[in-house]
Amino acid sequence: MTAPITLYTGPTPNGRKVSIALEEMGLPYTLEYVDILEGDQHTPAFRALNPNNKFPVIIDPDGPGGEELVLWESGAILWYLAEKTGRFLPASGTARHLAHQWLMFQMASVGPMFGQFAHFFFYAKDKHPYSIERYQSEMRRLLDVMEEHLSQHTWFAGDDYTIADMAVLPWVEGTVDVPGIENVDSLRAWVHRLKARPAVTKALDVAREKVRKETVEGGMKDLDDTHRSQLFGEAQYTR
Known part of the structure; x- marks a missing residue:
């Protein structure tokens, strides 16, 4: 049995494009939710995976040569998954x-x-x-x-x-x-x-239950300066 890919993500467009690929390609995966309004992306554990502190990130235990692969940037992830499975990308x-x-x-x-x-x-x-x-x-x-x-x-x-x-x-x-x-x-x-x-x-619903009320999809209720700091302000730029 193929070991599942771990997907670090949340209910955003960049996260959802990877969940679409995983679902369409039939690849088993487990979800690790990253709450960007809470600041999960700034933790040392997450930055060890992606120093650019953004999701999505995948960990594929069966990467090239059978070695574990940690990969970030959603476009690179889609390209990798397509080549891994030989699906949804023309061969030539x-x-x-x-x-x-x-x-x-x-x-x-x-x-x-x-x-x-x-x-x-x-x-x-x-x-x-x-x-x-x-x-x-x-x-x-x-x-x-x-x-x-x-x-x-x-x-x-x-x-x-x-x-x-x-x-x-x-x-x-x-x-x-x-x-x-x-x-x-x-x-x-x-x-x-x-x-x-x-x-x-199915993929568009991944982590939908995690949608925060402070986001566009949640209705933009109670967004405050603490949230802005996590996304765009002091917390985002403190390393």
């Missing part, structure tokens, strides 16, 4: 490069821009109209890029469902049905098609 050719392209697009553009919008719109104590407008506009532009592509292709890498789709989905699945988000019919259809997959449905 144009489709493989396109899967890598769209994975990098999510890592370099969708995640950072959507995340910065959420920061300034929801979490920042002081509201800066320029910052909100800047990241909202960039988020809208990226939605248009994805909409244009998916109006002509079934999946991001073409004809096959890949880790690129798994990477993008958690960042956009809560956006496409928001009132006022228009002209994203192809992107919305892609989201609904993915969310109909049993593995995706």
Whole structure:
């Protein structure tokens, strides 16, 4: 029996993309919840796994050469799991490069821009109209890029469902049905098609019971300066 992978994560887009991959690939795993509002990511034990103090992190006891592998950065984890299983990443050719392209697009553009919008719109104590407008506009532009592509292709890498789709989905699945988000019919259809997959449905619910009321998904109740310190302030920058 294959020893389970340990997944350190929480109910965020970057965490969920890895749980999607693990569920889709049928890999056994155990969950270690990291409460970022409580400061779990700053503990010596967690920083020994990831000095960048972010989740997700995986520990695969059956890594390359049979040696244990600790790996962080969600895109790198998806790439590793795809190569480990030989699934959801074309073995060669144009489709493989396109899967890598769209994975990098999510890592370099969708995640950072959507995340910065959420920061300034929801979490920042002081509201800066320029910052909100800047990241909202960039988020809208990226939605248009994805909409244009998916109006002509079934999946991001073409004809096959890949880790690129798994990477993008958690960042956009809560956006496409928001009132006022228009002209994203192809992107919305892609989201609904993915969310109909049993593995995706299960993966999106991983750690959902742990959602904090102080987060966007929890309704933004009682977020205070202590939480901001853990995420963006003194606790985040004290090493």
